[in-house]
Amino acid sequence: xxxxxxxxxxxxxxxxxxxxGIFLILxxxxxxxxxxxxxxxxxxxxxxxxxxFMSHNWIMRFLEIGLFAGLIAHIIQGLSLTFQNKxxxxxxxxxxxxxxxxxxxxxxxxxxxxxxxxxxxxxxxHFYVDTKVALYSGDKPHDLFDExxxxxxxxxxxxxxxxxxxxxxxxxxxxxxxAFQTLGINHKRYTPLIKTIGTVYALIICILFALMxxxxxxxxxx
Amino acid sequence: MxxxxxxxxxxxxxxxxxxxxxxxxxxxxNNISSEMSFLEMIDVLNEKLIEEGNxxxxxDHDCREGICGMCSMFINGQAHGPWQQNTTxxxxxxxxxxxxxxxxxxxxxxxxxxxxxxxxxxxxFDRIIQAGGYISVNxxxxxxxxAIPIDKKDADDAFMAAACIGCGACVATxxxxxxxxxxxxxxxxxxxxxxxxxxxxxxxxxxxxxxxxEGFGNCTNTYACEAECPKGISVSNIARLNAEYLKAGLTxxxx
Ligand code: SF4
Ligand code: FES
Numbered sequence: 001x002x003x004x005x006x007x008x009x010x011x012x013x014x015x016x017x018x019x020x021g022i023f024l025i026l027x028x029x030x031x032x033x034x035x036x037x038x039x040x041x042x043x044x045x046x047x048x049x050x051x052x053f054m055s056h057n058w059i060m061r062f063l064e065i066g067l068f069a070g071l072i073a074h075i076i077q078g079l080s081l082t083f084q085n086k087x088x089x090x091x092x093x094x095x096x097x098x099x100x101x102x103x104x105x106x107x108x109x110x111x112x113x114x115x116x117x118x119x120x121x122x123x124x125x126h127f128y129v130d131t132k133v134a135l136y137s138g139d140k141p142h143d144l145f146d147e148x149x150x151x152x153x154x155x156x157x158x159x160x161x162x163x164x165x166x167x168x169x170x171x172x173x174x175x176x177x178x179a180f181q182t183l184g185i186n187h188k189r190y191t192p193l194i195k196t197i198g199t200v201y202a203l204i205i206c207i208l209f210a211l212m213x214x215x216x217x218x219x220x221x222x
Numbered sequence: 223m224x225x226x227x228x229x230x231x232x233x234x235x236x237x238x239x240x241x242x243x244x245x246x247x248x249x250x251x252n253n254i255s256s257e258m259s260f261l262e263m264i265d266v267l268n269e270k271l272i273e274e275g276n277x278x279x280x281x282d283h284d285c286r287e288g289i290c291g292m293c294s295m296f297i298n299g300q301a302h303g304p305w306q307q308n309t310t311x312x313x314x315x316x317x318x319x320x321x322x323x324x325x326x327x328x329x330x331x332x333x334x335x336x337x338x339x340x341x342x343x344x345x346x347f348d349r350i351i352q353a354g355g356y357i358s359v360n361x362x363x364x365x366x367x368x369a370i371p372i373d374k375k376d377a378d379d380a381f382m383a384a385a386c387i388g389c390g391a392c393v394a395t396x397x398x399x400x401x402x403x404x405x406x407x408x409x410x411x412x413x414x415x416x417x418x419x420x421x422x423x424x425x426x427x428x429x430x431x432x433x434x435x436e437g438f439g440n441c442t443n444t445y446a447c448e449a450e451c452p453k454g455i456s457v458s459n460i461a462r463l464n465a466e467y468l469k470a471g472l473t474x475x476x477x
Contacts, residue, residue, distance in 0.1 A: 001427060001474050009430055010402075010440045011467040081440050088332050088399030088439030094235075094246065095325040097299030098397060101449035107397050109442055178443040184465025186458040 013077055018182035020074040021175050025201070027067055028172075032208045039211075041221045044145025051144040055135055075117060082110035105170040106178075112171040119164035126151050152216040161213040165206050172202035226256045228320035232267065234279055235327045237336050244336065246325075256316040260303060261286060261293060263315055280339040286311040288452065291387030294394065295340055296327040301391035301450045309389065309452045329394035332437040333401070344390050346436040347404060353432035354425035355408045357417050376414045383410035385453040392447035392455075398439030403447035405433050406459035413466055423470040430467055 006012045034054065037047035054060050098107060105112070127147065134142030152158055176198030177191070185191070215221050229252045237244030251267050258266075261283050268278035284290040293310035297303035303313040318324065326340065334342040386407035393401050409426050412418030418425070441460060448457045 001471055002477060006471045009467075009471070010400075010434050010438075011430055011464055012471065014440060014464070015468060081442075085398035085400070085439035085442070088437060089330050089397075090332050091330050093296060093299065093327055093330055095299045095327070096296075098446065100300055100304075101395060102397075102444040102446035106442070106444040107446075174443075181443050181457070181461050182441075182464055184461050184468055186461030 013081060014182045016073055016077050017081070018179040020070040020077075021179040022183075023066075023070045024074060025172070025176060025179070027070075028205050032205050035212055036208055038145065038148070038221055039215070043222070044143070044148075048141075048143060048145050051131075052141065055131055055142075075113070078110065078113050082113075103174075106174045109171065109174060109178075112167045115167040116164065116171060119160070119167065122160065123164070126157075148212075149216055149222065152213040155217070158213040158217045162210055165210045168209070169202050169206040172205065173199060176201060224256075226316075226320070228254050228256065228315065228318065228322070230254060230263075230318065230321070231323040233323060233325045234339070236279070236339055237328075239338055240335055254315050256314070258315045259286070259311055260295070260297070260313040260315065261311050280337075280341050282341050283311060288312040289387060291389030291452075294329050294342060294344070294390055296329060296394060298325055301329070301394045302389075302452055306449075307452055307454050309387075312452075329390055331390075331393050331399045333399065334390060334393065342390075344388070346438075347388050347390065347401070349436065350401070350405060350429050350432045351408065354421070354428040355412070357412060357421060359417075370416050372415060380411045380414040383407040383414070383455065383459050386411075386451075386455050387453060389452060391450050391452060393438065395446045395450040396439065396441070397444060397446065398442055400441040400447075401433055401436070401438040402441040402460045402463060403451060403455055403457065405429055406457075406461075406463035407455045409466055410459045410462045413462065422466065423474055424476075426463065426466040426470050427474065430463075 007016065034050045035047070037050055038044060040046050127144065130147060131142055131144060152161075177195045180186075180191070180194050185194070229250065232249045232251055233246050234249065235244060236247045249267055249271075251263060251270075254263050254266065261281070264279060264281060271278045282292040282294055284292040286293075288309045288311060291309070293302075295302065295310045297310065297313070302308055302310045304317050305313055328334075328336050328340045329342045329344075331342075333346040334344055337343050384407070386404060388404065390404070392403035393399055396403075409429060412425065413422050443457070443460075445457050448455065
């Protein structure tokens with residue numbers, strides 16, 4: 001068993017999905033946590049301080065590389081698995097009732113993931129690109145909170161963000177417990193616990209993320 | 223339950239051989255007893271087809287008592303039809319009402335090519351078993367069954383995994399055409415027992431390598447397989463398969 005052999009096998013590739021998935025789940029906690037500083041309603045002072053730390057601290061910058069590597073691996077592996085899985089059934093059933101045996105969101109990880117990818121392109125172009133440009137041109141400190149207010153002042157952007165968050169919810173709702181199964185953990189006592197934690201996690205993260213554009217758009221905070 | 227007779231319309235997939243295209247044919251079937259099994263209903267139809275000088279519908283079957291796993295049919299959008307933990311031969315016509323239309327298709331999977339009509343070639347499963355689904359023992363006197371103590375829970379879990387009849391309903395149902403429930407069961411039934419322990423590593427590595435070669439898809443944990451498995455094989459066997467593979471794959475020194 002070479003490394004290549006391991007990572008190109010079906011379970012090796014699932015392992016990549018599960019492992020990077022858990023890594024991204026952890027990242028979202030930090031992301032949602034820091035962004036929640038806007039709810040302090042202090043004109044974004046705390047939030048901007050945190051954002052400044054994240055973009056200037058070298059440990060964070062280093063972790064950022066890992067984040068992108070994990071994200072890209074998750075995306076590429078996910079897309080390629082989805083295409084390969086399609087090929088495993090070249091002729092579709094004429095009459096199929098998948099709802100009798102599984103949940104729609106568990107069957108829709110590819111589609112949900114694609115929606116998230118599209119969302120991510122928009123999201124990065126809104127916030128990430130400008131932050132980096134400001135970092136390297138470096139004349140004046142970048143006011144990320146200001147930028148949030150500007151972006152979320154547009155109604156259709158807020159709606160697109162909400163669509164993104166809803167996709168994220170279902171993706172996480174299935175993905176959280178699925179990752180543990182993939183890593184080989186299925187236990188009479190722990191699996192129900194993992195499922196509950198996953199549900200609570202997905203709810204909290206998504207409610208927080210949904211509140212951000214809404215709260216700014218409706219000027220609950222400024 | 224009260225006995226009744228029914229008239230049905232059957233929409234069946236007909237395909238001459240692996241090369242031909244295949245299409246649905248519609249047949250009326252009359253006077254079917256609610257106490258017949260689904261296969262008996264097809265027998266009735268086939269006798270009629272033969273009498274009329276037509277080609278009967280080819281389908282797999284053997285034991286007709288739910289233990290061999292041959293009777294592969296996708297009935298009204300579900301593997302083995304509407305009943306839970308049930309094979310086609312054990313599906314009774316009382317599951318249907320007078321006037322129903324029933325759609326019958328073969329398993330659809332790249333790894334299970336259609337041989338004819340409803341018959342598919344499941345030898346990919348055999349090749350997975352050949353790759354490692356066995357234990358190597360020297361012949362000689364039979365060892366006393368209770369000579370090796372086995373934890374009750376392990377024995378029970380192994381027994382439950384061993385209930386898999388290799389029918390392929392898991393593959394047929396899975397949206398990814400994944401065979402992981404089948405392979406999970408076959409790896410588990412041996413990995414859990416001391417007799418299977420010495421070949422644990424090579425077994426799981428070889429069986430997965432063969433599974434990948436056969437063109438099955440990759441599991442995304444929809445758990446549709448467990449819901450449709452006639453023997454109620456649990457997806458915890460897939461988790462065990464994953465764990466066994468990760469352990470072996472990440473630690474083995476063999477190239
Ligand atoms: S795991 Fe269940 S559905 Fe799959 S082959 Fe075995 S008995 Fe059939
Ligand atoms: S014919 Fe043997 S299980 Fe149905």
